[in-house]
Amino acid sequence: MWAISEDILSDELINEILDRANYLISSNDREKHVFVDKDFFSNNGDEPRNLDILNNIHKAVWSKISESFPYHEPVIDHAVLLFKEPGGVKTEWHQDRAYWATRDENASIFSVWIALEDITEERGALNLIKSNEVSMSEIGNFNNGKLIDHELIEDKKGGFPLLIEGGLIPKIESDKEVVNLKCGSAVLFDSFEPHMSRENSSNTPRLAMKIAYSEREDKDYFLISVSDLENK
Ligand SMILES: O=C(O)CCC(=O)C(=O)O
Ligand SMILES: [Fe+2]
Secondary structure (H helix, E strand, O other): OEEEEOOOOOHHHHHHHHHHOHHHHOOOOHHHOOOEEOOOOEEEOOEEEOHHHHHHHHHHHHHHHHHHOOOOOEEEEEEEEEEEOOOOOOEEEEOOHHHHOOOOOOOOOEEEEEEOOOEOHHHOOEEEEHHHEOOHHHOOOOOOOOOOOEEEOOOOOOOOOEEEOHHHHHHHHOOEEEEOEOOOOEEEEEOOOOEEEOOOOOOOOEEEEEEEEEEOOOOOOOOEEHHHHHOO
């Protein structure tokens, strides 16, 4: 299931994020043009990175969702920049659950995908399943879906090798919604929601990010607990 939340981040906060990430956006070094940047937000020992900004993003997002969410001890499971580079390849249909089944046993991860600029289909907007859309007031009932069969495509370009089986795609495509987003708006989706994005056919990187929440339980891997982040 998924929902749209408009104007979740202010222009001011987005400018702050983009300023901090400018070394990636304006770099001529192709090596720096990573699609999924897992290091921009980090809490590794003595080198925490950008946690002040992450806290501001979290506060804005959490104020819209926390009341609907049943978490006992919420953590930020991960937070990444999703800067699909010009010409960056299509990300094919998958459920994130296929990747997370072992490290999130009771399926509690929930993702908030935020547009840091206006994002349309040609720049790599997300596509999700039209009939799975709910209103923001219904998102508390998340992660009740089923895992669809995936296949492992070893040499897949773009870093997403686990994909929904080819035979199931026509049915999925017949019920898809392209979610064009305004800068600062977000699509919220659970880990059973099938999604994909097309090639970025523009000549600038597609500027998006994701913050994913989860229940702490007995996890030994997550970015930071919500209470630690708020008390930094
Ligand atoms: O950002 C995209 O285009 C797709 C990313 C994705 O599949 C994910 O973050 O789970
Ligand atoms: Fe995904």
